[in-house]
Amino acid sequence: MTEPAVLNGRRAQAARNNGVILAAARDVFVADPDAPISAVARSAGVGISALYRRYPSKEALLATLCLDGLGQFVTIARAAGEVADPWDSFVTFVRGIVEADVHSLTVYLAGRFTPTPEHRDLAAQASALADGILRRAQRAGVVRADLESTDLPMIYEQLAAIRLGDPDQIRELRARFLDIHLAGLRAAATSYGNLTGTAPTPAELGARWNRPA
Amino acid sequence: MTEPAVLNGRRAQAARNNGVILAAARDVFVADPDAPISAVARSAGVGISALYRRYPSKEALLATLCLDGLGQFVTIARAAGEVADPWDSFVTFVRGIVEADVHSLTVYLAGRFTPTPEHRDLAAQASALADGILRRAQRAGVVRADLESTDLPMIYEQLAAIRLGDPDQIRELRARFLDIHLAGLRAAATSYGNLTGTAPTPAELGARWNRPA
DNA sequence: ATGGCAACGGAACGATCTGCTCCGTTCCGA
DNA sequence: TCGGAACGGAGCAGATCGTTCCGTTGCCAT
Numbered sequence: 001m002t003e004p005a006v007l008n009g010r011r012a013q014a015a016r017n018n019g020v021i022l023a024a025a026r027d028v029f030v031a032d033p034d035a036p037i038s039a040v041a042r043s044a045g046v047g048i049s050a051l052y053r054r055y056p057s058k059e060a061l062l063a064t065l066c067l068d069g070l071g072q073f074v075t076i077a078r079a080a081g082e083v084a085d086p087w088d089s090f091v092t093f094v095r096g097i098v099e100a101d102v103h104s105l106t107v108y109l110a111g112r113f114t115p116t117p118e119h120r121d122l123a124a125q126a127s128a129l130a131d132g133i134l135r136r137a138q139r140a141g142v143v144r145a146d147l148e149s150t151d152l153p154m155i156y157e158q159l160a161a162i163r164l165g166d167p168d169q170i171r172e173l174r175a176r177f178l179d180i181h182l183a184g185l186r187a188a189a190t191s192y193g194n195l196t197g198t199a200p201t202p203a204e205l206g207a208r209w210n211r212p213a
Numbered sequence: 214m215t216e217p218a219v220l221n222g223r224r225a226q227a228a229r230n231n232g233v234i235l236a237a238a239r240d241v242f243v244a245d246p247d248a249p250i251s252a253v254a255r256s257a258g259v260g261i262s263a264l265y266r267r268y269p270s271k272e273a274l275l276a277t278l279c280l281d282g283l284g285q286f287v288t289i290a291r292a293a294g295e296v297a298d299p300w301d302s303f304v305t306f307v308r309g310i311v312e313a314d315v316h317s318l319t320v321y322l323a324g325r326f327t328p329t330p331e332h333r334d335l336a337a338q339a340s341a342l343a344d345g346i347l348r349r350a351q352r353a354g355v356v357r358a359d360l361e362s363t364d365l366p367m368i369y370e371q372l373a374a375i376r377l378g379d380p381d382q383i384r385e386l387r388a389r390f391l392d393i394h395l396a397g398l399r400a401a402a403t404s405y406g407n408l409t410g411t412a413p414t415p416a417e418l419g420a421r422w423n424r425p426a
Numbered sequence: 427a428t429g430g431c432a433a434c435g436g437a438a439c440g441a442t443c444t445g446c447t448c449c450g451t452t453c454c455g456a
Numbered sequence: 457t458c459g460g461a462a463c464g465g466a467g468c469a470g471a472t473c474g475t476t477c478c479g480t481t482g483c484c485a486t
Contacts, residue, residue, distance in 0.1 A: 017462095189396035
């Protein structure tokens with residue numbers, strides 16, 4: 001069991017498959033959360049047993065994928081929090097979430113597996129970070145004051161629903177419509193009137209993590 | 214076979230069921246386009262055979278439902294076209310489409326049945342009407358000039374993706390986020406920069422009507 | 427009254443799909 | 457040389473869904 005400098009041989013191939021399988025699962029389930037596990041195997045170019053050697057069930061794979069997504073969310077939020085200008089910080093954050101399609105990896109997958117405490121924990125961190133970025137931009141007077149942080153997931157959800165064409169076009173279209181959202185979120189937009197209705201409550205957002213009855 | 218003034222008896226109940234079944238199908242399939250036909254029967258308070266007496270197949274029911282949706286679209290667009298102020302006309306139009314959830318009745322159902330020429334025809338009318346309303350608002354300088362009419366379905370799609378809570382809350386949330394979209398669509402928003410990327414082509418939008426391979 | 431029939435409810439069937447197991451095979455590495 | 461780790465994929469068991477079919481109900485014309 002020495003550390004192999006050159007990665008060849010069966011052992012190394014298996015190690016590399018770890019990443020290949022996760023990447024394939026990411027692509028497949030982001031495109032269709034209901035995809036069968038055989039689609040992941042086909043996309044990864046491996047057999048089904050290669051999946052089950054690594055994850056005891058489909059649910060475990062989804063849970064891992066979601067954990068990755070939450071981790072990405074936190075990473076993106078932390079990086080965006082470092083940006084000096086409050087508006088740029090906010091834009092960097094939202095754009096990062098949308099471009100990485102983190103919403104498809106987290107909320108779209110929620111309800112398909114029983115969340116662990118680790119999920120809850122990361123989700124709490126994530127929303128705290130997002131809250132900070134939004135509040136700072138609002139205090140600076142660059143983001144409209146009637147936007148609440150629970151509104152943000154609804155914006156990710158809207159942009160994640162854009163699924164026209166191949167991944168490249170999807171990215172391009174989401175960037176296009178994010179421009180519109182951002183223009184509508186600027187403080188100046190309040191001159192056209194305040195937002196109607198009320199933002200979702202955290203409990204309502206959290207309910208999506210429960211298994212369907 | 215005289216025309217019954219009072220609607221009772223078995224014959225009349227059947228006639229009333231026509232409407233009940235269509236309404237139930239609308240509710241069920243708008244909430245979940247993959248819903249089984251038994252869910253429609255249950256929601257209508259009717260047996261499965263009552264459905265099959267009226268529609269030879271699930272596909273036929275979906276086709277009828279979609280035709281209704283396209284008809285609603287045209288009706289809403291015509292009414293909005295009568296509004297004098299170009300901005301109000303545009304807002305009335307988009308708000309009408311979103312509130313009636315026409316997108317869920319048309320595009321979400323597309324691809325699940327083979328469209329008839331009547332579908333194509335109504336869809337063409339619909340997009341021509343929408344095009345006219347948008348162009349008028351743009352000529353009047355109230356809607357940003359870099360928005361194309363093929364962008365509009367993407368906006369409906371985004372708002373149709375908001376599905377949190379019961380129908381009432383969904384309506385409220387969609388109105389809330391439509392406010393943001395509309396603020397971002399005003400001509401003044403162009404001062405923050407033009408839209409990136411390119412709008413979908415009509416062919417790309419039309420491809421969604423084809424059955425999945 | 428009563429026979430005919432339109433309308434209905436819902437069990438049951440066949441087809442499809444999907445998560446998962448299992449077994450035979452390959453081939454690395456000691 | 458050989459034990460065993462890793463693999464591919466056929467196949468199983470269960471679930472789901474569209475559709476059919478049959479027995480029942482109750483209106484209506486005679």
